[in-house]
Amino acid sequence: MLTGKQKRYLRSLAHHLDPIFQVGKGGVNDHLIRHIQEALEVRELIKITVLNNSGEDRDEVGQELSEKSGAELVQVIGKIVVLYKESRDNKKIELP
Secondary structure, eight states: OOOHHHHHHHHHHHTTOOOOEEEOTTOSOHHHHHHHHHHHHHHSEEEEEEOGGGOSOHHHHHHHHHHHHTOEEEEEETTEEEEEOOOSSOOOOOOO
């Protein structure tokens, strides 16, 4: 679990990132989860866009993505979901 201070720090780092995945009308599937896990191992912090045609609640999508990928949900703001997972091999982010 991340503390409030750590989440604030990660939100500040994520501000300058561009979303690298989109959740559309297909919703959350195993293929998407596998790609998210691979991206988290390389980057540690990623943004995901939930498109309007997904038909699902953005908070629920964020929660589902974090649970299935094993990552921490940092933030859901608007249609953007921010996830963080500490990398085993490519550790770049030092949490306060």
